[in-house]
Amino acid sequence: MKPYILYLIDFSASAKGFGAPGDDCCADVVVVGAGVARAALAHTLAKDGRRVHVIERDFTEPDRIVGELLQPGGYLKLIELGLQDCVEEIDAQRVLGYALYKDGKNTRLSYPLEKFHSNVAGRSFHNGRFIMRMREKISTLPNVRLEQGTVTSLIEENGTVRSIHYKNTAGEELEAFAPLTIVCDAFFSNLRRSLCNPKVDVPSHFVGLVLENCDLPLANHGHVILADPSPILFYPISSTEVRRLVDVPGQKLPSVANGEMAK
Template identity: 60%
Template sequence: MGGIPASVLGFVLLYRSKGVKKTNESWENIGDEVVQISEQVLCQSENATNADIIIVEAGVAGSALAYTLGKDGRRVHVIERDLTLPDRIARELLQPGGYLKLIEWGLEDCVEEIDAEQVLGYALYKNGRSTKLSYPLQNFDQDVAGRRFRNGRFIQRMRERAASLPNVRLEEGNVTSLLEVEETIKGVQHKTKIGQELTTYDTPLTIVDIPSCFVALILENCELPYPNHGHVILVNPSPILFYRISGSKFRCLVDILGQKLPSISNGEMANYLKTVVAPQDDQELSYVFQIPQELRDAFDFAINKGNIRTMPNRSMPAAPYPTPGALLLGYI
């Protein structure tokens, strides 16, 4: 739930079979093109790097990987489009296994001082009934649990830890191309924050972190029925997820299941959330079930307030990308 486990629990190395492939020499969501360039031209460039690894995008996976590779003695160059505090609407729930990985990597303090809350399991709702499912944590220390937080605060802590290593360099820039020499990725072309075009090459490995459509609301002045639990509402046409993000604010996350999103600007999305997502009319059982009554008023208020956001959430089937010199990190 939330996307984080796929990145923290092992850095799933995936690619999107239709989007991330060389078609007219382009890679979707990476840059404008894969530039095929000769070794001679590269040798004439003044932008060779002394990095062992280039990482494109400093999200959860990119930052954690930069830190662990840096601790291993690798020289790492991270290029991130925007190093300011991210304001994202998903990947705000870390499972206990992810927290154990943070401990293993020495990054457990990244969930400290960011208003994170322990999560002990899930509350499931279906057909007007509910149950609580707790994580099996009896054999672990008391601190081992899931964590909920604002995505941006967690990412900034991860970036800070990565940048604290002398052999890890974080740079703000927009990667426009991957450089390919004789079917091997040799580096990247990117534009710096001040607009300077640079070519960085001669790196043994380039790693690209591909982000993964959620519709999100922020609920206020309510309480979840089961404290310290993520709440999953199993309804048609898609599940709904509720969890605390800070203080008295709660995130509501709706998965539209790949459908074309209703427009937010003309009110279609608000009407969809109220008439399709919230109420569930089961004619066979002759009753209407919906999101928990404790949350319904806050849900409607958030819709009326108009602060509705969306975020792409693609699924990338597991398959290796065959081009040497490049590695793609993805989310399921």
């Protein structure tokens, strides 16, 4: 799974009003992308009275194997942000702890939830369903503008990021200004490369499978198998599906076409 990085960049422009797409200085904050962290941040800033312009490359439901298991601390943070309903109506599963397996032995590790309300637990789900619920939530706020587009570059002036260039769905090249922009992106991002020179090392890949109607040894638990040569994870993502993640060592992902992946 790819680690994520958050950049906070001060813009030299000042916000003048929340106008039409492409207008200069039409927001207090520009948020690039509408994933989990960015949608939650856009919601929080908007509830605090900021005008937030969210530019997302693709608003269709994503299908990813990352961000599928929310720990209890994450659920408590959703409550704090007023976003706990985003794990409702998506067939999310309660997670109460982990089962750990190694060398023929196993043990159970439960979350210390005794001091919390009975509804507090981990949640596992389809990542895309969760993201769509969060996007739906922020779309109801009057001071949030969601726009589909691809951010192509950060524009600098005298060592300061002044604005961003992006292309909308009509293919128009537009520029967006705000006192602050937030880019929360994967480490293969071109925007990240424009800000720093990260050393990217890929020691392995997580390969995901979905098992249907498969009962795990412990219900409502994640399962960690410390296997040779690398770990394997199992956890429910719906009432009928279990995610299996296999860590495959090596910088190159084995080919599905020639049978290397199956082997």
